[in-house]
Amino acid sequence: MAMITTLGGMALDQLRLRQDLAVMTRQVSTGFVGETHGDLGAGSRRAISLRGEIARRESYVGAADTALARMDMTQEVLARLEGIASEVAAETQRARTLGTSGVETLARRAQSALEEAASLLNTRHDGDYLFAGSDLTGMPVPDDTAISTGAMATAIAASVATLTPLNASAVLADTALIASDPLTRPFSAHLEGAALGESRRALQLADGERVQWGVLASQDHTGEVALSWGRELLRGLATLAALTPASAAQVGGYDALLSGVADNLSGATRGLTQERSALGAAEQRVEQGRERHENLLVALGSQLGAIEEVDLAAVSAALRQTELRLQASYETTATLSRLSLAALLR
Secondary structure (H helix, E strand, O other): OHHHHHHHHHHHHHHHHHHHHHHHHHHHHHOEOOOOHHHHHHHHHHHHHHHHHHHHHHHHHHHHHHHHHHHHHHHHHHHHHHHHHHHHHHHHHHHOOOOOOOHHHHHHHHHHHHHHHHHHHOOEEOOEEOOOOOOOOOOOOOOHHHHHHOHHHHHHHHHHOOOOOOOHHHHHHHHHHHHHOOOOOOOOHHHHOHHHHOOOOEEEEEOOEEEEOOOOOOOOOOOOOOOOHHHHHHHHHHHHHOOOHHHHOOOHHHHHHHHHHHHHHHHHHHHHHHHHHHHHHHHHHHHHHHHHHHHHHHHHHHHHHHHHEOOHHHHHHHHHHHHHHHHHHHHHHHHHHHHHHHHHHO
């Protein structure tokens, strides 16, 4: 009877050892304490909380990555637009010294720049227009491929055709009105209306922290609309594209017109520089915020790992010891069984 009791106790010990062995084998295989939160015991609540926080931080990082990619492309476009405005302004100033000889070359250069600028303002990233405000699917410059023959360019060309030696200031004022007139202005109805009263595109960088970074083609960073960099750039280029030898023959008027357009393009350049600077500051804030989230994710991941993950070296050693104990128990059971059988056969 005593022998049976002993063997029964050893069988129970072997069952517990096999269970422990199965758990440790799984832990060594997966690297985790268990397969469910219940396996974590007292640490389960903390693990759930940490996982929620990690998911929240990861969403912020993902949003920051998306915004930074769009910001980077926006910066590239703004830099090229700034280059166009600066280059054409310089060419316009040089043309003042060339008389009638350089007018056709300047007009062709301006037309090419006008078409390029309109195309750049319609740049998209992941399907969204970068300079359209909240109307992400609407073109900021409708029919950009025909801008050099569109309503604004046609009206400006008609105004430039009236140039005389004495009316350059009137022609410049007229082109400004044309670029703002609802019938001839270059931008979409949304950009000329609703977008001017809405907040610029922004990123939720953290709880209670939003970073504005959007850029509107129809409005300066300062909020200027009538003389915004986009309007002044397109207006100035359209004015230069309308020049003809007849325009250059107007002597004083021609020189005054070129001087005025060069000044306007220089103003557009300054507006673009300010826009790029503001966007650069926003990029820096987003990058810093993203880095904070990444650093916290490392810390949170370490805390979660301390709860959910096992020390593989320690578990492997324990697994080996359990295997040895179970093997020894089996051998002992076998020995006792033989002794018990021998006793019964006497």
